[in-house]
Amino acid sequence: MILTAVLVLGLIGVIFAIVLYFVAQKFKVLEDPLIDEIAEVLPGANCGGCGKAGCRAMAEAFVKQGNMDGLKCPAGGEEVAKKVAELLGCTPEVSDPMVAVVRCNGSCGNAVSKNNFDGLADCAFANSVYAGESGCTFGCLGLGNCVKACQFGALSMDPETGLPVVDEEKCTACGACVKTCPRGIIELRKKGIKNRRVYVACRNKEKGAVARKWCSAACIGCGKCEKTCPFGAIKVENNLAYIDFNLCRLCRKCVAECPTGAIHAVNFPPLPPKKEPADSTAVKEPIETKAPETAKEPVNINPTY
Amino acid sequence: MKTFKMGGVHPEENKISTNAAIEQMPLPKQVAVLMNQHLGAPATPIVAKGDKVKVGQLIAEAQAFMCANIHSPVSGTVNKIDVCKDMVGLPKTAIYIDVEGDEWMETIDRTPDIKRDCSLEPKEIVAKLKEMGIVGLGGATFPAHIKYSVPEGKKAEYLIINAAECEPYLTSDHRVMMEHAEEICIGVSILRKALGVPNAYIGIESNKPEPIRVMSEMAKNFEGIIVEPLVVKYPQGAEKQLINSITGRKVPSGKLPIDVGCVVSNIGTTFAVYEAIQKNKPLIENILTVTGKKLPSQHNYQCRIGITYNDIIKHALGELPSNTGKVISGGTMMGKAISNLDAPTTKGASSVLVMDESESRRRPESNCIRCGKCMNACPMGLEPYLFSALVKNNRIEEAQSHNILDCIECGCCFFSCPANKPLTDEIRLGKAKVRAMMAAKK
Incomplete structure (x- = not known):
């Protein structure tokens, strides 16, 4: 009795096994094992910074294309790029490391609020219903959509200034905050040698007098920086200065010149007392070593700072 | 008596200015006439700086399909055509006119007689x-x-x-x-x-x-x-x-x-x-209620379009009470808080509602308890609590499939919510996201 049962069940098992084998052969999905390997290497945060749906979709795109042209994992940076290139057997596409920069100076002290917003705490919503607490239609609304968008915990709101702060260590330059900011305040800029950056912390395109009415640290479009810059890195358009980070050589002449303090220089030691006229070596050297390809550990190229 | 079948709420009526007869608001020194006072595309100015205009003269023309002509509400000289901040502080184009006298177009019949017959097709x-x-x-x-x-x-x-x-x-x-x-x-x-x-x-x-x-x-x-x-x-x-x-x-x-x-x-x-x-009188005047529970007097004014809210308040009240919390254009349910009182009125303005500090704050928000009051209140038969969750989690397509675009933004859900969740705000945001998504798909 038991034997019959075992035999019948065994037979059924064998029949199904044969059927399943042929079905599996018929409907086999061929997937490149490389996809799995690459997906393993990618950060796995699914941040969407590459423009794909997630890390696996990106891995598929890599394999489909066979090289890395035009595909870049901003969150993974150089390290991941190298690993992926190794797996794909191509040269990695190297680009300068970037970091998110908040281009607004409208802190509680600089841009005094004239009214209070108590609606839904969402920048996109606030942007659609009113100009902002100080009246500046370009400035940060301070409701933290960028903080919510950041997958890496690199953004936080400074309770004192009411502005978002970027943690350079954590920021992977995935660009999620750039996309989410309804006012386009956050920009991805070159991380810079030794993390040093000079940028205009303002987006105000109003004429100077109006801009100043809203915010004491606004760019008034006076053009002093444009004239001062020895490298032609600064352009004033629509009453707003913009520093091209590919041309800027971090001399900081514009910072000293700006009458409102709208130009920010970060991670610099304090300026030395003005003995020597702005040393030409100070600006030359970065050109020679130009590519911060090895910017992971930048060499101390600029001893005058 | 007739009524609609679905939803609805009963907010406090507060019709305290019903007995105030309509008064004529004196002419301001300058008006700013916004170019988009209507739904649709802004009108195109047809006057230039320095031009003399009369009351009722066409100053901006409708060139798009969805647009309306705009006429001068005052007589005087065009001072400039410049950017003007509207009542929420957003920049719009406006024609500024310095008021000189009160000279009307000859075509406008200003007699008080009532003309009863209309022979137009x-x-x-x-x-x-x-x-x-x-x-x-x-x-x-x-x-x-x-x-x-x-x-x-x-x-x-x-x-x-x-x-x-x-x-x-x-x-x-x-x-x-x-x-x-x-x-x-x-x-x-x-x-x-x-x-x-x-x-x-x-x-x-x-x-x-x-x-x-x-x-x-x-x-x-x-x-x-x-x-x-x-x-x-x-x-x-x-x-x-x-x-x-x-x-x-x-x-x-x-x-x-x-x-x-x-x-x-x-x-x-x-x-x-x-x-x-x-x-033959173009739309150059509208009737505004100036009201508020704590105000000493209530008014209804006939105002020229383009007068600033500050001018109205100055004439009606002298100055704003010191404990003013909010000034609203429109009613308490659908009106918009004015963040820029220097802004001019537009064709659609209906009131200046002054609320003091205690009346104007939102109550603290707590968690949704799925009581369903918002669904009972919604006159369109929608599910506001659901939209709130979907919008928060960026599930925009799902929100669209639940007809979020049918929302008329009446505010009944927010009004009825015992947790004081800003449901109407969330739905407005959701609608904007759905529209953006639809535009991107095209």
Whole structure:
């Protein structure tokens, strides 16, 4: 009795096994094992910074294309790029490391609020219903959509200034905050040698007098920086200065010149007392070593700072 | 008494300025006339700096389809055409005019006599509405000439005049009915003729017994005007709800009132229509309620368009009370808080509502307990709590499939929510996201 049962069940098992084998052969999905390997290497945060749906979709795109042209994992940076290139057997596409920069100076002290917003705490919503607490239609609304968008915990709101702060260590330059900011305040800029950056912390395109009415640290479009810059890195358009980070050589002449303090220089030691006229070596050297390809550990190229 | 079937709430009515007769607001020193005072594309200025203009002169022309003409509300010199911050502080183009005297266009009939006969053909009426820059004064400022040109293949059966004035505090419609009943009835007859409908229904909420009496008596002298008292329930004056109240019909999702044979017009618009057609007066004035529970006096003013909110407040109150928390344009349910009092009024403005600090704060928000009060309150039969969750989690397609775009933003859900969740704000954000998604798909 038991034997019959075992035999019948065994037979059924064998029949199904044969059927399943042929079905599996018929409907086999061929997937490149490389996809799995690459997906393993990618950060796995699914941040969407590459423009794909997630890390696996990106891995598929890599394999489909066979090289890395035009595909870049901003969150993974150089390290991941190298690993992926190794797996794909191509040269990695190297680009300068970037970091998110908040281009607004409208802190509680600089841009005094004239009214209070108590609606839904969402920048996109606030942007659609009113100009902002100080009246500046370009400035940060301070409701933290960028903080919510950041997958890496690199953004936080400074309770004192009411502005978002970027943690350079954590920021992977995935660009999620750039996309989410309804006012386009956050920009991805070159991380810079030794993390040093000079940028205009303002987006105000109003004429100077109006801009100043809203915010004491606004760019008034006076053009002093444009004239001062020895490298032609600064352009004033629509009453707003913009520093091209590919041309800027971090001399900081514009910072000293700006009458409102709208130009920010970060991670610099304090300026030395003005003995020597702005040393030409100070600006030359970065050109020679130009590519911060090895910017992971930048060499101390600029001893005058 | 008639009412709509679904949802609705009963906010405190606060109609405290009903007995204040309409006063004439003195002319300001300067006006700023915004170029987009209506739904649709902004009008194009046709005057230049230094030009002399008269009251009622065309200063900006409608060039797009969805647009309305704009006329000078004052006489004087064009000071500049520049950017002007609107009441929420966003930049708009405006024509600034320095006021000099009060010289009107000769074509405008300023006599107080009432002109009863209208010999214009329907097409001519619509053309004249377009020329005079008439827009709907119920809040949406929809250009009137588009509303009254019924598209091919559709037929208007009902003309419904919205005099519900269901928003708390507002009394401008109330006062217009009390003081200009006959003109309104003539205006309604003109619109009836333009659409070719047998009957026009004027819906008035029953908390306005005096206007109901006055209008009913006046309507007896006119053919085909029926006054319908309505149950007091917010949002009785919303277009789709009013259609449901008066005709029992339901406007399907994504359709317009004309698809169910209805055209709805605000009572203020009918008065503007009368003045435009019979007196050649363009839309250069509107009636504003200046009110607030804590204010020493309540007013209804006839103001020229383009006067700043500050000018109005200065004339009506001297200055704002020191404990003012919010100044709202419109009622408490759908009005917008004004963040820039230097902004000029527009065609659609209906009130200046001053609230003190204690009245103007939102109560602290807590978690949704799925009580379903918002669903019971929603006059469109939607699920506000669901939208709130979907929008928060960026599930925009799902929100669209639950008809988020049907929301009329009446505020009933927020009003009824025991957890004080800003549901209407979330839905507005969701609607904007759905529209952006639809635009991206195209």
